[in-house]
Amino acid sequence: MLNLESNKNIFFLPVNTGFSTNQTPDSRCVEFYRERSGHGLHCAIVGNVVVPEGVGSNSACSKISKNPAWNFLAEAISERGAKAGIQLASCWPGYKGMQNFIAKSVKHNLAVYRNTASSITECEVIAIFDSLKLGTDLATAAGFRHIQVHAAHGYLFNLIIDSRFSRHSNLAMAKLREWTEQLAELEIETSIRLSLATGATELDDSEPHEPFDRIAGLGFNYLDLSSGFYNLNKRLIYPSSEDLLSRRIAATVELASRHPQQNFIVSGKSLIGWNKTLPKNVHIGICRDLIANPNYLREFSDGCQNKMKCHYHSRGADFLTCGKWDNP
């Protein structure tokens, strides 16, 4: 159960709100983050922002640019006391996120991920990391002080770093190290979002997850552990059942215990039902409870009620809403 006394940093995890106009965050986005960035929050991470030469996972994604709207957004977060964070991401041309929660054919969708990954060339890997660097420069110039690479959920950076999919994972590791070193010099906090499992049993059951051990040595301030590939099983991304929640939290704690020098972010319904002590190096990420109630850090008992309205893409809508906003 969440306990703010425990000296943990609390993160508002990335949310792709859809509150954007012409790929730029609009006033709905600024107000959404302003409302949720107080009460001792360490960092609010603006979700799924596309790098300059990148491709969004859907048409509602924002793209980092020189537009002053990014400065307003970073300022709205830092004015309330939290570090302004941003998650940089990309998909690939033709990517389409499924609306179903579970793939009709996991086998087929896994094959699509594999084919996509195997067709990526070394030049393309270099180009996407160049774009990450450009996006990072734009984000820091706008006032963001925590940058997260989105390498989870089966998006492009996920496929490139995972040696089960990619021929270029060594190159990707070298690029990530270069990136963390540059940002450490600028005193910008860094994290990488990773998926613990894919959602395809043949991969998750059989292969030990050695990429995590390598990534834990690359100089990130935090490894933010999510789970699932979007087009395989979204229940892993947004866990609600006791079983999924406890597996995700236990896997994070296990990995963190093996890497005591590396900080981690654990998440899943604000750790409801988790009664064991968290290792010192594990910090807490919250998403749906803070979406539902901007004052959740003061009102722990009053968070998300699992009304499922926030899953707007699955419902064919373009921007975030919440069943609790309609019926407070």
Ligand SMILES: Cc1cc2nc3c(=O)[nH]c(=O)nc-3n(C[C@H](O)[C@H](O)[C@H](O)COP(=O)(O)O)c2cc1C
């Ligand atoms: C509406 C919505 C949008 C999300 N958008 C993103 C996103 O852009 N990037 C990302 O990595 N995770 C995204 N997530 C996943 C959350 O960051 C978080 O990992 C997940 O909801 C589990 O945390 P929770 O149980 O505290 O909600 C999103 C979740 C929701 C509900």
